[in-house]
Amino acid sequence: MRRQDVRKAETCVSGRGTTRREFLGYSAVLAAAAVLPGTVGACGRSAVDVKNLQWGIPPGVDNISPNIWTGVGVTIAHMGLESLLQVNEKGELEPWLAEKYENRENREFVLTLRENLRWSDGSPLTIDDVLFQYEYNLKEKGQPLYGYFPGFGVAGVEKTGPRQITVYADTPNPRIGPGILASQATWLVKPDILKRYGYDKMGSPDALPIGSGPYVFEEFVPDSSIRVRRNRHYWAWDRLGLVPETLHIRVYKETSTLLLGAVNGEISGSHYVGCVDLPEYERVAGYSTYATPDMTTCLFALNTKVKPFNDVHCRRALAYALDRESLVTAVWGGYAKAATSLVPPQDWRGFLSSNEVEDMNKHLPNYSFDLARASQELKMSSHPNGFSLTVLTSDAQPEQSKVCQVFARDLQKIGVTLNVKVVSENQYFDPLYKNDPTDPNHVISIGYSSFEYYDPVLPFDDHYSTRNAKEGLTNWSFFSNDRMDELLKLQASETDSPVRGRYFSEMLRIAQEEEPYIAVVWPEIGAVTDTGIQYRNFNANMFLNGVPWPTGLLKA
Amino acid sequence: MLCYCARRGFSGIIVLIALSAAVFTMMYMAPGSMETTLLGKAPRSPEAIMAVRQEYHLDQPVWKQYCIWLGRCMRGDFGNSITYRAPTIDVIGRAAVLTAELGVLAFGLAVIVGMGLGVASALHARTPMDRVMVGASVIGTSTPTFILGVLLMYAFAIALGWFPVSGPGRGGLDRMSHLVLPALALGFSCFAEVLKLTRAGVLNNVEQDSYLFARARGVHGWLLIRRYALRGGLIPLVTGLALLLMYLLTGAVLVEVAFGLPGVASLLVDAVNTKDVPVLQALTLLTGAIVIILNLVADISYHFIDPRVRIGEMAR
Numbered sequence: 001m002r003r004q005d006v007r008k009a010e011t012c013v014s015g016r017g018t019t020r021r022e023f024l025g026y027s028a029v030l031a032a033a034a035v036l037p038g039t040v041g042a043c044g045r046s047a048v049d050v051k052n053l054q055w056g057i058p059p060g061v062d063n064i065s066p067n068i069w070t071g072v073g074v075t076i077a078h079m080g081l082e083s084l085l086q087v088n089e090k091g092e093l094e095p096w097l098a099e100k101y102e103n104r105e106n107r108e109f110v111l112t113l114r115e116n117l118r119w120s121d122g123s124p125l126t127i128d129d130v131l132f133q134y135e136y137n138l139k140e141k142g143q144p145l146y147g148y149f150p151g152f153g154v155a156g157v158e159k160t161g162p163r164q165i166t167v168y169a170d171t172p173n174p175r176i177g178p179g180i181l182a183s184q185a186t187w188l189v190k191p192d193i194l195k196r197y198g199y200d201k202m203g204s205p206d207a208l209p210i211g212s213g214p215y216v217f218e219e220f221v222p223d224s225s226i227r228v229r230r231n232r233h234y235w236a237w238d239r240l241g242l243v244p245e246t247l248h249i250r251v252y253k254e255t256s257t258l259l260l261g262a263v264n265g266e267i268s269g270s271h272y273v274g275c276v277d278l279p280e281y282e283r284v285a286g287y288s289t290y291a292t293p294d295m296t297t298c299l300f301a302l303n304t305k306v307k308p309f310n311d312v313h314c315r316r317a318l319a320y321a322l323d324r325e326s327l328v329t330a331v332w333g334g335y336a337k338a339a340t341s342l343v344p345p346q347d348w349r350g351f352l353s354s355n356e357v358e359d360m361n362k363h364l365p366n367y368s369f370d371l372a373r374a375s376q377e378l379k380m381s382s383h384p385n386g387f388s389l390t391v392l393t394s395d396a397q398p399e400q401s402k403v404c405q406v407f408a409r410d411l412q413k414i415g416v417t418l419n420v421k422v423v424s425e426n427q428y429f430d431p432l433y434k435n436d437p438t439d440p441n442h443v444i445s446i447g448y449s450s451f452e453y454y455d456p457v458l459p460f461d462d463h464y465s466t467r468n469a470k471e472g473l474t475n476w477s478f479f480s481n482d483r484m485d486e487l488l489k490l491q492a493s494e495t496d497s498p499v500r501g502r503y504f505s506e507m508l509r510i511a512q513e514e515e516p517y518i519a520v521v522w523p524e525i526g527a528v529t530d531t532g533i534q535y536r537n538f539n540a541n542m543f544l545n546g547v548p549w550p551t552g553l554l555k556a
Numbered sequence: 557m558l559c560y561c562a563r564r565g566f567s568g569i570i571v572l573i574a575l576s577a578a579v580f581t582m583m584y585m586a587p588g589s590m591e592t593t594l595l596g597k598a599p600r601s602p603e604a605i606m607a608v609r610q611e612y613h614l615d616q617p618v619w620k621q622y623c624i625w626l627g628r629c630m631r632g633d634f635g636n637s638i639t640y641r642a643p644t645i646d647v648i649g650r651a652a653v654l655t656a657e658l659g660v661l662a663f664g665l666a667v668i669v670g671m672g673l674g675v676a677s678a679l680h681a682r683t684p685m686d687r688v689m690v691g692a693s694v695i696g697t698s699t700p701t702f703i704l705g706v707l708l709m710y711a712f713a714i715a716l717g718w719f720p721v722s723g724p725g726r727g728g729l730d731r732m733s734h735l736v737l738p739a740l741a742l743g744f745s746c747f748a749e750v751l752k753l754t755r756a757g758v759l760n761n762v763e764q765d766s767y768l769f770a771r772a773r774g775v776h777g778w779l780l781i782r783r784y785a786l787r788g789g790l791i792p793l794v795t796g797l798a799l800l801l802m803y804l805l806t807g808a809v810l811v812e813v814a815f816g817l818p819g820v821a822s823l824l825v826d827a828v829n830t831k832d833v834p835v836l837q838a839l840t841l842l843t844g845a846i847v848i849i850l851n852l853v854a855d856i857s858y859h860f861i862d863p864r865v866r867i868g869e870m871a872r
Contacts, residue, residue, distance in 0.1 A: 062639045204642030221650065222640050223826075224724060224818045250723050253813050253822070256706070261721045264714050424829040426588035433592055472605060 048268045048532035050555045053244040056258050056267035062222050065203030066187040072272045075543040081187035081211035084111045087545040091454035093178050106172040113163040118233035119190045120216045127163050132191045152180050172493040178453040182545050225250050240551040269529035275335030278526045287528040290538040291335050296448045297342050298520040301476035305437040313381035315515045319367035320374035321410050331402045339519035342449050342459035351501030360505050365512045375414045386415025391444050394428035400446050435471050437478050452545050456504040477516035484510050568848035579840045584618045593830045594638050635834035644834045654724050655819035658735050659804035665743035666750050674754025696748025705741035705814040722816035738815040746800050753796045757789015790861045798854035806843045
């Protein structure tokens with residue numbers, strides 16, 4: 001019988017035009033479709049291996065170098081690099097690689113190196129290595145250098161003892177201790193590496209830095225993965241307790257993929273997680289979540305050199321028109337606090353008592369959301385009929401666009417039009433960091449004031465001092481006030497914290513009255529871990545100038 | 557043939573130079589700056605700005621910057637990536653290896669499955685099987701690769717746990733296991749195109765008298781398919797395959813991002829966003845070269861598929 005006759009016979013038998021083979025095929029497909037949902041969750045996570053951790057992070061690790069400014073990349077570099085001083089989780093400056101530290105009236109900083117320190121390759125770490133790097137930072141003007149000493153007011157460095165070095169400031173400067181000697185600006189790198197590559201070439205896969213930190217960089221694929229192992233020669237293991245032997249850190253370009261990686265058990269934790277995603281990690285992956293105030297303030301910078309913001313009434317009108325409480329909920333999911341100034345509350349610790357802070361805040365202008373007052377201020381200004389503005393936001397920071405959209409909606413009610421333009425990160429940062437007062441893209445800017453340690457001098461010096469109201473520097477509103485500059489000078493010579501606190505209090509009054517910046521929120525940062533491990537004391541400092549974050553992990 | 561290839565090669569070089577000049581000019585005119593990427597968010601000392609501008613010739617007119625770059629290119633020096641601070645060749649080399657592995661895997665899946673099903677579909681034209689195949693090809697063409705990637709990730713990585721969620725893996729079998737799902741996501745949309753082209757070509761041939769006569773003479777099985785059904789439809793299929801391979805090697809950015817693969821396409825997007833001009837220029841040359849070479853290979857292959865097609869001096 002021919003094949004066609006067999007098929008015809010089968011068709012006649014079935015009456016549906018379907019062969020036996022086809023029927024079996026369709027049944028197999030339907031059975032697979034029925035079984036598939038039943039296998040959801042069939043593969044659970046295995047117990048976390050605390051000795052060999054798998055970790056996930058968002059993108060931003062192009063390079064492992066102390067030259068990285070901020071972001072997730074610096075948290076990776078910090079695993080292998082450390083400095084003579086560090087800022088602990090309470091925000092206090094303490095000796096680290098130095099065994100002794102002395103601040104002589106903010107003019108001279110004397111550091112004595114610990115004995116028997118070693119680089120991660122086992123070679124001795126000596127005071128001459130420290131001197132070499134500090135002199136390099138002092139002299140190498142050409143490199144794009146985070147730690148370019150003269151830019152931070154360091155005038156000289158000298159070896160003043162067998163294990164002692166003294167750093168000299170050109171003028172009294174309390175920022176040198178925590179801001180330079182405890183920061184990535186002076187994370188120590190073995191001189192051979194620095195001589196061979198310099199800061200600008202260091203940090204690529206073939207030029208990994210050798211430091212003295214708790215971990216050694218074994219393998220690095222830019223923006224893909226990093227492998228580190230414990231540094232056998234590390235001096236402080238007895239202080240840190242149980243920490244992972246090895247870490248394999250993977251970069252996940254999408255936040256949704258990072259969450260799936262957690263669900264699949266590929267990672268035991270992640271830091272730099274967006275706080276709005278934390279509930280998903282709890283619900284979907286069953287992870288422990290952590291949130292803590294970040295060391296930043298989200299703000300709008302208003303260019304006081306050009307219209308309309310050369311008029312204080314226009315600035316105040318915008319300040320009253322910002323609904324911070326709504327933004328905390330809508331944009332940050334509650335993981336933020338409405339900001340009243342560029343100085344977050346924890347900065348006052350050690351400078352003013354809580355009663356003094358409360359009393360100070362009572363007498364300061366309060367820009368709570370009030371559209372009626374906003375309209376009033378606008379009517380008193382040189383633009384009573386309103387005006388139009390454009391603000392650039394970064395596509396890599398979607399919360400900026402959301403903040404601006406909400407702000408634009410409320411500004412419309414008082415006659416101000418705010419056009420929100422989403423651009424690439426390079427395009428967004430360009431006008432901000434060129435800081436040109438004539439740039440039409442720099443009339444109003446949204447950004448973050450970041451700080452590495454808790455001291456009110458940071459936002460005032462960075463954003464309100466006349467010396468920083470220049471191209472390439474950080475006074476984004478070009479604000480200038482003689483009394484503010486005078487107070488900055490006075491506090492620099494002062495080592496007594498309460499006295500400095502009183503100076504800062506007056507600075508804050510000037511800042512609030514003039515309002516060249518509109519503080520939006522103090523956001524929080526998030527992290528997640530598998531339930532088998534936990535953070536000893538999760539705080540923002542462990543990702544910057546404190547003890548590196550993996551050393552804060554414990555078995556749960 | 558050799559003269560033909562030499563002429564095409566020469567014109568290809570002209571195209572690459574014109575392309576690189578156009579891209580260089582567009583990047584120069586685009587908003588943003590290389591200094592921002594180089595200097596980052598650090599306060600900029602005038603000396604640092606000056607040094608950066610001198611090192612990367614940013615203080616020169618744009619035509620001079622291009623000529624300097626072209627001159628170094630001719631000597632094989634593509635400069636350093638301003639984002640990664642490493643030689644551009646190394647940065648692209650790593651990405652290119654991964655993209656090539658992914659592309660070849662996806663291409664292989666698409667060709668084997670697409671051609672096989674295309675032939676079967678054409679030989680069983682207007683049957684339920686053919687309708688299912690055509691339906692599958694419509695779904696394959698319509699489904700965004702990003703969505704398919706996430707679905708595959710959920711089904712096979714999360715629910716079944718057969719494959720890792722993302723990342724490139726370390727090499728060997730580990731790399732293969734990491735590339736299976738992205739290759740499936742890419743291959744699915746590509747197999748649909750291959751199936752349609754194969755089906756159309758084979759269907760056209762099986763309706764010819766030559767096919768019927770071959771069957772009447774007793775030719776059957778794989779010989780009948782290869783020599784009479786498939787061969788006649790290979791020319792448009794080869795053209796389509798060349799285009800597919802170009803896409804797989806240069807444009808699979810959504811799949812690379814979804815699966816966290818640091819390949820050529822996502823490197824290209826990052827280079828545009830960060831104004832990493834050395835990497836962008838080198839990638840422009842690479843993608844241009846891939847397109848030119850694949851087109852040349854496709855054109856030459858026509859002569860071998862169908863000797864009646866003449867190329868170069870043979871066409872005169």
